[in-house]
Amino acid sequence: MSGATVPGGPAAERPVPGVLVAEPEDDLDAVRAADGRATAITALTPIKLGRTPLLRLLLVIGARVKMLREALETLSFIHYARWTIIKEFPYNGAPQRKEKLRYDYLFFETNFxxxxxxxxxxxxxxxxxxxxxxWGFCVNFPGPRPVGPFKEYIHKNDLxxxxxxxxYPEATTTTVIxxxxxxxxxxxxxxxxxxLTDPEQFRRAYEEFLTDVQHHL
Structure with a gap:
């Protein structure tokens, strides 16, 4: 990952430490990745000051309570989605500078x-x-509705x-399952x-097999 932008307001006073800032004229398609039918999104958004503990608790509960995952799991076109809280970037030695982040960040990655x-x-x-x-814990999140500002928010933070x-680039999640x-x-x-040696018994068994799997074919 070579660049990112952060939303306006307090978090926009400086670029995300450790990465380059994407210029406004950069083609948005350049920050998306695809392989066949699969597409990826990776976004990094600053968390409001003092809200990290509550967000961490929410993510833990969401991961462990099945009822809270069911709606997301019904979106069968999603391969994978994960939210992670980042409090620091690793230091890899010179010439990189050690930096203390002013904000914790919510790191979102997904394939679909x-x-x-x-x-x-x-x-x-x-x-x-x-x-x-x-994302309500993050700086300048406009809300998921209407969808226009939500898309713009993700665009701004898309890495x-x-x-x-x-x-399996030509397969969907449904076809793999x-x-x-x-x-x-x-x-x-x-x-x-x-x-089985009786052809009639084999035929009946085969027809039962086809009936059983027909909704997968």
Whole structure:
């Protein structure tokens, strides 16, 4: 990651330590990464002073309480999403300067299928309360609705990604999950039919197998 911008207000007085600042004229497409059908977003946002303990508690509760994860899990096009609190950047020796951050930062990283706009639209439309609960602790967060200012906020804090790799670039999350399910059911079918010698019994077993997996095909 080679650059970032931070939102206006107090946090905009200085660039994010340890990275370069993206110029306003930079093409926004340059800060997005894609491999086949998979796309990545990485954003770094300053947390309001004194709010880090509450945000940390919220993230812990959200990770452990299944009911709070269910809405996010229904968005099947999301491969992965994680929020992390950063209190310092590692010092790697000269010529890097040791720096003390004025703010703690919320680091967001995610992979998904579809376009950047569709992803933010889904967050705004399906789980706005969770987005408000998390980013509401951050400087200058405009709220998830209307979606226009929310997109602009993420744009401003979107970090350039030097390299992005997807193991199955032409597959969606749904197709990967379905392929794994078919693989397991096929193994079970083979185990149940390996000793069958009657063609009619095999035909019935095969039809049952196809019926069982048809929604994955």
């Amino acid at each position: 299928n579809g376009t950047w706009d569709e992803y933010i639209d889904a967050f705004s439309g399906v789980i706005p309360e969770r987005m408000q609960a998390i 350039p990604i030097a390299h992005y790799y997807a193991a 379905s392929a794994l399910a078919v693989q397991d059911k096929l193994a079970d079918f083979q185990a149940r039919t390996v000793q």
